[in-house]
Amino acid sequence: xxxxxVPLFLSAERADALAAWRSSEPTVLSLHLPVDAxxxxxxxxxxxxxxxxxxxxxxxxxxxxxxxxxxxxxxRFEPGPRRGLCVLSCRKYGLFEAFGLxxxxxxxxxxGERPVLGALTALRRRYRRFLVLLADAxxxxxxxxxxxxSIELESRAEGPSGQGLAALAERAEILRRSRRADLFVLGAxxxxxxxxxxxxxxxxxxxxxxxxLLGPDRPNAAAADRVxxxxxxxxxxxxxxxxxxxxxxxxxxAAVAGLEAAACALQEGRALVLLVREGYAxxxxxxxxxxxxxxxxxxxxxxxxxxxxxxxxxxxxxDRADAAGVEVARVGPDPRFDAAGRxxxxxxxxxxxxxxxxxxxxxxxxxATKDGGPSPLRERPA
Numbered sequence: 001x002x003x004x005x006v007p008l009f010l011s012a013e014r015a016d017a018l019a020a021w022r023s024s025e026p027t028v029l030s031l032h033l034p035v036d037a038x039x040x041x042x043x044x045x046x047x048x049x050x051x052x053x054x055x056x057x058x059x060x061x062x063x064x065x066x067x068x069x070x071x072x073x074x075x076r077f078e079p080g081p082r083r084g085l086c087v088l089s090c091r092k093y094g095l096f097e098a099f100g101l102x103x104x105x106x107x108x109x110x111x112g113e114r115p116v117l118g119a120l121t122a123l124r125r126r127y128r129r130f131l132v133l134l135a136d137a138x139x140x141x142x143x144x145x146x147x148x149x150s151i152e153l154e155s156r157a158e159g160p161s162g163q164g165l166a167a168l169a170e171r172a173e174i175l176r177r178s179r180r181a182d183l184f185v186l187g188a189x190x191x192x193x194x195x196x197x198x199x200x201x202x203x204x205x206x207x208x209x210x211x212x213l214l215g216p217d218r219p220n221a222a223a224a225d226r227v228x229x230x231x232x233x234x235x236x237x238x239x240x241x242x243x244x245x246x247x248x249x250x251x252x253x254a255a256v257a258g259l260e261a262a263a264c265a266l267q268e269g270r271a272l273v274l275l276v277r278e279g280y281a282x283x284x285x286x287x288x289x290x291x292x293x294x295x296x297x298x299x300x301x302x303x304x305x306x307x308x309x310x311x312x313x314x315x316x317x318x319d320r321a322d323a324a325g326v327e328v329a330r331v332g333p334d335p336r337f338d339a340a341g342r343x344x345x346x347x348x349x350x351x352x353x354x355x356x357x358x359x360x361x362x363x364x365x366x367x368a369t370k371d372g373g374p375s376p377l378r379e380r381p382a
Contacts, residue, residue: 006072008082009149010099012129012180015120018097023090023113026058029065030116031087034104035079042074048109058111065089072098081148088115102127102148102228103330106315122322123147127231131181132214132223133172135188135196139216140168143223144179150224153179155216169199176204183207185227187214242329243337246275246344254349257341259284259313260295265345266321267292274321276314277342278330284313293317314343 021028033048035041049066053059059066069087077085077098084101097115105119132143132150142153153175156168176184184204186193190212197205211226249255256265259282265271285307286293287300293316294300300307310316321328331337337344 006096006098007151008098008100009144009151010120010147011144011151014097018088018115019117021095021115023093025092026112027062027065027090027092028095028112028115029059029062029069029087029089030108030110030112031069031073031085031089032105032108032116032119033073033085033087034107035082035084036104037079039079041079041085044107045070045073048107052109056111059109062111064091068096072096084119086117086119100147100149106312106319118319118323122328125327126235128182129180130183130185130209130227131172131176131179132185132187132227133168134214134216134218134223135168135186135192136215136217137192141216142172142175143220144181145220145224145227148224148228150220150227152220165196166199169196169201169204172204173201176201181207183209185209185211185214185223187211187216187218187223187226189215236332239329239331239334242273242275242346243331243334246273246346247336247340249346250340250344255344255346257344259317259341259343262343262345263293263295263313263317265347266317266324266326269324270347271321271324271326271345272348273327273329273346274318275329275331275337275344275346276318277334277337278332280314280342281312282314284310284316286310286316293320317343 031045031048033041033045036044049059049070053066068091069089072087073085079085082100082102083104086099086101086105088095088097090096099120101119101123103123108116110116127147129146130144132145134141134143138157140156142155144151144153172184175181184200184207186196186208188196193210193212197208200208209230214223214226246255250257256262262271262274263284266274282295284293284295285297286309287303287305287307289303289305290300292300292302293310293313294307295313297307299305318328318330
Protein backbone atom coordinates (compact mmCIF):
# COMPACT_ATOMS: atom_id res chain seq x y z
CA UNK A 1 0.00 0.00 0.00
CA UNK A 2 1.31 3.45 -0.91
CA UNK A 3 1.83 6.18 1.73
CA UNK A 4 -0.72 8.34 -0.13
CA UNK A 5 -3.61 5.91 0.47
CA VAL A 6 -2.74 4.19 3.74
CA PRO A 7 -5.64 4.27 6.28
CA LEU A 8 -4.94 4.83 9.96
CA PHE A 9 -7.79 2.54 11.04
CA LEU A 10 -6.61 -0.92 12.04
CA SER A 11 -9.09 -3.68 11.27
CA ALA A 12 -8.78 -7.14 12.83
CA GLU A 13 -7.94 -8.63 9.42
CA ARG A 14 -5.23 -6.05 8.83
CA ALA A 15 -3.77 -6.62 12.29
CA ASP A 16 -3.57 -10.38 11.65
CA ALA A 17 -1.90 -9.81 8.28
CA LEU A 18 0.73 -7.56 9.83
CA ALA A 19 1.42 -10.04 12.64
CA ALA A 20 1.94 -12.82 10.07
CA TRP A 21 4.02 -10.77 7.62
CA ARG A 22 7.64 -11.84 7.20
CA SER A 23 10.60 -10.80 5.09
CA SER A 24 13.45 -13.09 4.11
CA GLU A 25 15.87 -10.30 5.07
CA PRO A 26 16.03 -7.65 7.83
CA THR A 27 14.41 -5.03 5.57
CA VAL A 28 11.33 -4.12 7.64
CA LEU A 29 11.44 -0.70 9.30
CA SER A 30 9.20 -0.26 12.37
CA LEU A 31 8.54 3.16 13.90
CA HIS A 32 6.73 3.86 17.17
CA LEU A 33 6.33 7.59 17.69
CA PRO A 34 4.65 9.53 20.54
CA VAL A 35 2.55 12.43 19.24
CA ASP A 36 2.42 15.61 21.32
CA ALA A 37 -0.16 18.38 21.16
CA UNK A 38 2.57 20.99 20.59
CA UNK A 39 3.51 19.36 17.28
CA UNK A 40 7.12 18.54 18.14
CA UNK A 41 6.84 14.90 17.06
CA UNK A 42 8.61 15.44 13.66
CA UNK A 43 11.66 16.72 15.56
CA UNK A 44 11.48 13.65 17.82
CA UNK A 45 11.50 11.46 14.71
CA UNK A 46 14.51 13.26 13.21
CA UNK A 47 16.45 12.87 16.44
CA UNK A 48 15.47 9.21 16.65
CA UNK A 49 16.64 8.59 13.07
CA UNK A 50 19.99 10.26 13.74
CA UNK A 51 20.66 8.40 16.97
CA UNK A 52 19.45 4.97 15.90
CA UNK A 53 20.92 5.04 12.39
CA UNK A 54 24.34 5.85 13.82
CA UNK A 55 24.13 2.91 16.23
CA UNK A 56 22.49 0.30 13.97
CA UNK A 57 24.06 -0.61 10.60
CA UNK A 58 20.81 -2.28 9.52
CA UNK A 59 18.98 1.03 9.75
CA UNK A 60 21.70 2.77 7.73
CA UNK A 61 21.02 0.31 4.90
CA UNK A 62 17.32 1.28 4.83
CA UNK A 63 17.81 4.90 3.79
CA UNK A 64 14.92 4.84 1.28
CA UNK A 65 12.54 3.50 3.93
CA UNK A 66 13.69 6.10 6.44
CA UNK A 67 13.08 8.84 3.90
CA UNK A 68 9.63 7.47 3.04
CA UNK A 69 8.59 7.23 6.69
CA UNK A 70 9.91 10.71 7.47
CA UNK A 71 8.03 12.21 4.52
CA UNK A 72 4.80 10.51 5.61
CA UNK A 73 5.10 11.83 9.16
CA UNK A 74 5.92 15.38 8.09
CA UNK A 75 3.57 15.78 5.12
CA ARG A 76 0.65 13.33 5.30
CA PHE A 77 0.04 12.46 8.94
CA GLU A 78 -2.61 14.54 10.72
CA PRO A 79 -2.33 14.06 14.49
CA GLY A 80 -5.80 15.23 15.56
CA PRO A 81 -6.61 13.58 18.91
CA ARG A 82 -4.10 10.79 18.35
CA ARG A 83 -1.35 10.39 20.93
CA GLY A 84 0.81 7.93 19.04
CA LEU A 85 1.67 6.58 15.59
CA CYS A 86 3.04 3.28 14.33
CA VAL A 87 4.52 3.10 10.82
CA LEU A 88 5.83 -0.06 9.11
CA SER A 89 7.81 0.14 5.86
CA CYS A 90 9.55 -2.34 3.58
CA ARG A 91 10.06 -0.80 0.13
CA LYS A 92 11.77 -3.93 -1.17
CA TYR A 93 8.54 -5.95 -0.86
CA GLY A 94 5.99 -3.14 -1.17
CA LEU A 95 4.92 -2.90 2.47
CA PHE A 96 3.80 0.41 3.94
CA GLU A 97 1.31 0.47 6.82
CA ALA A 98 0.45 3.05 9.45
CA PHE A 99 -2.10 3.23 12.26
CA GLY A 100 -2.92 5.70 15.00
CA LEU A 101 -2.59 4.95 18.71
CA UNK A 102 -4.66 6.34 21.60
CA UNK A 103 -1.66 6.27 23.97
CA UNK A 104 1.89 7.58 23.43
CA UNK A 105 4.31 4.67 22.90
CA UNK A 106 7.97 4.77 23.84
CA UNK A 107 9.83 6.21 20.82
CA UNK A 108 11.48 3.37 18.92
CA UNK A 109 12.92 2.74 15.47
CA UNK A 110 13.89 -0.83 14.58
CA UNK A 111 14.90 -2.92 11.58
CA GLY A 112 14.20 -6.63 11.30
CA GLU A 113 12.63 -9.45 9.33
CA ARG A 114 9.15 -8.80 10.71
CA PRO A 115 7.14 -5.79 11.91
CA VAL A 116 7.57 -4.81 15.55
CA LEU A 117 4.06 -4.79 17.02
CA GLY A 118 4.75 -4.74 20.75
CA ALA A 119 2.77 -1.53 21.28
CA LEU A 120 -0.22 -3.02 19.47
CA THR A 121 -0.09 -6.19 21.57
CA ALA A 122 -0.15 -4.14 24.77
CA LEU A 123 -3.05 -1.96 23.60
CA ARG A 124 -5.07 -4.97 22.51
CA ARG A 125 -5.34 -6.03 26.13
CA ARG A 126 -6.78 -2.64 27.15
CA TYR A 127 -8.89 -1.52 24.19
CA ARG A 128 -11.86 -3.32 22.70
CA ARG A 129 -13.32 -3.29 19.20
CA PHE A 130 -16.80 -1.76 18.86
CA LEU A 131 -19.48 -2.28 16.22
CA VAL A 132 -21.86 0.71 16.20
CA LEU A 133 -25.32 0.80 14.64
CA LEU A 134 -26.77 4.29 14.14
CA ALA A 135 -30.43 4.11 13.10
CA ASP A 136 -33.72 5.95 12.93
CA ALA A 137 -36.95 5.55 10.94
CA UNK A 138 -35.33 6.59 7.66
CA UNK A 139 -31.72 5.38 7.70
CA UNK A 140 -29.25 2.94 9.28
CA UNK A 141 -25.45 3.04 9.35
CA UNK A 142 -22.84 0.61 10.67
CA UNK A 143 -19.60 2.07 12.02
CA UNK A 144 -16.59 0.29 13.54
CA UNK A 145 -14.36 1.98 16.13
CA UNK A 146 -11.06 0.76 17.54
CA UNK A 147 -8.06 2.47 19.19
CA UNK A 148 -9.75 5.86 18.88
CA UNK A 149 -10.24 5.49 15.09
CA SER A 150 -13.52 4.90 13.25
CA ILE A 151 -14.58 3.68 9.81
CA GLU A 152 -18.00 3.44 8.18
CA LEU A 153 -18.79 -0.10 7.08
CA GLU A 154 -22.09 0.37 5.25
CA SER A 155 -25.21 2.55 5.07
CA ARG A 156 -28.85 1.74 4.31
CA ALA A 157 -31.10 4.48 2.92
CA GLU A 158 -34.36 2.76 3.90
CA GLY A 159 -35.12 2.88 7.57
CA PRO A 160 -35.71 -0.25 9.66
CA SER A 161 -39.38 -1.12 10.07
CA GLY A 162 -41.34 -4.36 10.28
CA GLN A 163 -39.34 -7.19 8.72
CA GLY A 164 -36.51 -4.73 8.12
CA LEU A 165 -35.70 -4.81 11.83
CA ALA A 166 -35.03 -8.55 11.74
CA ALA A 167 -32.82 -8.13 8.66
CA LEU A 168 -30.94 -5.32 10.41
CA ALA A 169 -30.35 -7.48 13.50
CA GLU A 170 -29.15 -10.34 11.30
CA ARG A 171 -26.76 -8.04 9.47
CA ALA A 172 -25.41 -6.74 12.78
CA GLU A 173 -24.57 -10.31 13.86
CA ILE A 174 -22.84 -11.02 10.54
CA LEU A 175 -20.71 -7.90 10.90
CA ARG A 176 -19.94 -8.69 14.55
CA ARG A 177 -18.48 -12.03 13.53
CA SER A 178 -16.66 -10.86 10.40
CA ARG A 179 -15.19 -7.73 12.05
CA ARG A 180 -14.56 -9.59 15.36
CA ALA A 181 -16.22 -6.88 17.44
CA ASP A 182 -16.11 -7.18 21.22
CA LEU A 183 -19.03 -4.86 22.02
CA PHE A 184 -22.12 -3.58 20.19
CA VAL A 185 -23.33 0.02 20.45
CA LEU A 186 -26.91 0.84 19.43
CA GLY A 187 -27.42 4.51 18.71
CA ALA A 188 -31.15 5.01 18.27
CA UNK A 189 -34.20 6.55 19.93
CA UNK A 190 -35.60 4.57 22.89
CA UNK A 191 -38.67 3.46 20.89
CA UNK A 192 -36.52 1.90 18.16
CA UNK A 193 -34.17 0.41 20.74
CA UNK A 194 -37.04 -1.41 22.43
CA UNK A 195 -38.14 -2.93 19.10
CA UNK A 196 -34.68 -3.93 17.89
CA UNK A 197 -33.10 -5.25 21.09
CA UNK A 198 -35.25 -8.44 21.35
CA UNK A 199 -34.23 -9.36 17.79
CA UNK A 200 -30.49 -9.21 18.48
CA UNK A 201 -28.43 -12.35 18.92
CA UNK A 202 -27.31 -13.41 22.37
CA UNK A 203 -23.72 -12.37 21.62
CA UNK A 204 -24.85 -8.88 20.58
CA UNK A 205 -27.06 -8.45 23.64
CA UNK A 206 -24.31 -9.61 26.02
CA UNK A 207 -22.10 -6.71 24.88
CA UNK A 208 -24.87 -4.18 24.19
CA UNK A 209 -24.38 -0.48 24.96
CA UNK A 210 -27.37 1.83 24.42
CA UNK A 211 -26.69 5.38 23.21
CA UNK A 212 -30.04 7.17 22.62
CA LEU A 213 -28.29 10.47 21.79
CA LEU A 214 -26.60 8.97 18.72
CA GLY A 215 -28.28 8.61 15.36
CA PRO A 216 -27.47 8.19 11.65
CA ASP A 217 -27.18 11.96 11.21
CA ARG A 218 -24.19 12.09 13.59
CA PRO A 219 -20.67 11.86 12.11
CA ASN A 220 -18.38 8.89 12.71
CA ALA A 221 -16.29 11.02 15.04
CA ALA A 222 -19.30 11.42 17.38
CA ALA A 223 -19.64 7.65 17.67
CA ALA A 224 -15.89 7.35 18.29
CA ASP A 225 -16.10 10.04 21.00
CA ARG A 226 -18.90 8.21 22.80
CA VAL A 227 -16.99 4.95 22.61
CA UNK A 228 -13.85 6.67 23.92
CA UNK A 229 -15.90 8.14 26.78
CA UNK A 230 -17.20 4.67 27.65
CA UNK A 231 -13.69 3.24 27.59
CA UNK A 232 -12.36 6.03 29.81
CA UNK A 233 -15.13 5.42 32.34
CA UNK A 234 -14.47 1.67 32.32
CA UNK A 235 -10.72 2.31 32.67
CA UNK A 236 -11.28 4.57 35.69
CA UNK A 237 -13.38 1.92 37.39
CA UNK A 238 -10.81 -0.75 36.63
CA UNK A 239 -7.98 1.48 37.87
CA UNK A 240 -9.75 2.06 41.18
CA UNK A 241 -10.37 -1.66 41.62
CA UNK A 242 -6.74 -2.53 40.75
CA UNK A 243 -5.32 0.09 43.11
CA UNK A 244 -7.44 -1.23 45.98
CA UNK A 245 -6.42 -4.79 45.11
CA UNK A 246 -2.77 -3.70 45.09
CA UNK A 247 -3.04 -1.95 48.47
CA UNK A 248 -4.73 -5.00 50.03
CA UNK A 249 -2.07 -7.29 48.56
CA UNK A 250 0.67 -4.97 49.82
CA UNK A 251 -0.61 -5.35 53.38
CA UNK A 252 -0.69 -9.14 53.00
CA UNK A 253 2.78 -9.44 51.46
CA ALA A 254 1.40 -10.36 48.02
CA ALA A 255 2.62 -7.15 46.36
CA VAL A 256 5.70 -4.93 46.32
CA ALA A 257 5.92 -1.14 45.94
CA GLY A 258 8.59 1.15 44.54
CA LEU A 259 10.76 1.02 41.43
CA GLU A 260 13.53 -1.18 42.83
CA ALA A 261 11.19 -3.82 44.24
CA ALA A 262 9.02 -3.74 41.12
CA ALA A 263 12.07 -4.18 38.87
CA CYS A 264 13.23 -7.18 40.92
CA ALA A 265 9.81 -8.83 40.87
CA LEU A 266 9.38 -8.33 37.13
CA GLN A 267 12.86 -9.58 36.23
CA GLU A 268 12.50 -12.66 38.42
CA GLY A 269 9.25 -13.62 36.71
CA ARG A 270 7.14 -12.91 39.79
CA ALA A 271 4.93 -10.15 38.36
CA LEU A 272 1.23 -10.71 37.81
CA VAL A 273 0.22 -7.06 37.28
CA LEU A 274 2.49 -4.01 36.99
CA LEU A 275 0.92 -0.71 38.08
CA VAL A 276 2.58 2.53 36.96
CA ARG A 277 1.47 6.08 37.70
CA GLU A 278 0.69 7.80 34.40
CA GLY A 279 3.35 10.38 33.59
CA TYR A 280 5.78 9.10 36.24
CA ALA A 281 9.40 8.98 35.05
CA UNK A 282 12.68 8.36 36.86
CA UNK A 283 16.22 7.66 35.73
CA UNK A 284 17.71 4.26 36.50
CA UNK A 285 20.52 1.86 35.61
CA UNK A 286 20.85 -1.12 33.28
CA UNK A 287 23.52 -3.80 33.08
CA UNK A 288 24.91 -4.05 29.52
CA UNK A 289 25.77 -7.69 30.13
CA UNK A 290 22.65 -9.35 31.52
CA UNK A 291 20.25 -6.45 30.91
CA UNK A 292 19.11 -6.29 34.52
CA UNK A 293 17.46 -3.01 35.58
CA UNK A 294 17.88 -1.23 38.89
CA UNK A 295 17.39 2.22 40.38
CA UNK A 296 20.97 3.08 41.37
CA UNK A 297 23.23 0.00 41.26
CA UNK A 298 26.48 1.22 39.73
CA UNK A 299 27.63 -2.39 39.63
CA UNK A 300 25.29 -5.22 38.64
CA UNK A 301 24.60 -7.45 41.68
CA UNK A 302 24.28 -10.45 39.36
CA UNK A 303 27.29 -10.23 37.03
CA UNK A 304 29.28 -7.36 38.62
CA UNK A 305 29.61 -5.34 35.41
CA UNK A 306 29.39 -1.54 35.48
CA UNK A 307 25.85 -0.41 34.65
CA UNK A 308 24.74 2.35 32.26
CA UNK A 309 22.07 5.03 32.58
CA UNK A 310 18.43 4.45 31.61
CA UNK A 311 16.60 7.72 31.08
CA UNK A 312 13.12 6.43 32.02
CA UNK A 313 13.18 3.34 34.18
CA UNK A 314 9.39 3.25 34.67
CA UNK A 315 8.77 3.25 30.90
CA UNK A 316 11.43 0.55 30.39
CA UNK A 317 9.76 -1.62 33.03
CA UNK A 318 6.37 -1.18 31.35
CA ASP A 319 7.83 -2.10 27.94
CA ARG A 320 9.47 -5.24 29.33
CA ALA A 321 6.28 -6.21 31.14
CA ASP A 322 4.29 -5.85 27.91
CA ALA A 323 6.84 -7.97 26.05
CA ALA A 324 6.65 -10.64 28.75
CA GLY A 325 2.85 -10.77 28.66
CA VAL A 326 2.45 -9.17 32.09
CA GLU A 327 -0.60 -6.94 32.45
CA VAL A 328 0.36 -3.25 32.69
CA ALA A 329 -2.07 -0.84 34.36
CA ARG A 330 -1.38 2.88 33.94
CA VAL A 331 -2.94 4.58 36.95
CA GLY A 332 -4.25 8.14 36.81
CA PRO A 333 -4.18 10.59 39.74
CA ASP A 334 -4.82 8.58 42.91
CA PRO A 335 -3.46 9.78 46.29
CA ARG A 336 -3.49 6.24 47.69
CA PHE A 337 -1.27 4.90 44.92
CA ASP A 338 0.99 7.98 44.93
CA ALA A 339 1.60 7.50 48.65
CA ALA A 340 2.57 3.86 48.04
CA GLY A 341 5.36 4.79 45.61
CA ARG A 342 3.67 5.31 42.22
CA UNK A 343 4.97 1.95 40.96
CA UNK A 344 3.97 -1.46 42.22
CA UNK A 345 3.61 -5.11 41.31
CA UNK A 346 0.93 -7.58 42.34
CA UNK A 347 2.49 -11.01 42.86
CA UNK A 348 0.99 -14.46 42.43
CA UNK A 349 0.30 -15.90 45.88
CA UNK A 350 2.57 -18.87 45.27
CA UNK A 351 5.56 -16.62 44.50
CA UNK A 352 4.98 -13.83 46.99
CA UNK A 353 7.74 -14.85 49.40
CA UNK A 354 10.68 -15.38 47.03
CA UNK A 355 13.96 -13.54 47.55
CA UNK A 356 14.37 -10.29 45.61
CA UNK A 357 18.19 -10.19 45.31
CA UNK A 358 20.90 -12.85 44.96
CA UNK A 359 22.27 -14.01 48.31
CA UNK A 360 25.96 -14.66 48.94
CA UNK A 361 25.33 -18.35 49.40
CA UNK A 362 23.79 -18.61 45.92
CA UNK A 363 26.59 -16.60 44.32
CA UNK A 364 29.50 -18.54 45.85
CA UNK A 365 28.91 -21.37 43.39
CA UNK A 366 29.33 -18.97 40.45
CA UNK A 367 31.94 -16.48 41.67
CA ALA A 368 35.13 -16.92 43.63
CA THR A 369 38.18 -14.85 44.52
CA LYS A 370 41.40 -15.15 42.52
CA ASP A 371 42.92 -17.55 45.06
CA GLY A 372 39.95 -19.88 44.75
CA GLY A 373 38.37 -18.84 48.04
CA PRO A 374 34.68 -18.08 48.53
CA SER A 375 33.20 -14.79 47.40
CA PRO A 376 33.48 -12.01 50.01
CA LEU A 377 29.92 -10.87 49.26
CA ARG A 378 27.73 -10.62 52.31
CA GLU A 379 24.12 -11.63 52.35
CA ARG A 380 21.84 -8.68 51.81
CA PRO A 381 19.05 -8.03 54.33
CA ALA A 382 15.53 -8.84 53.12
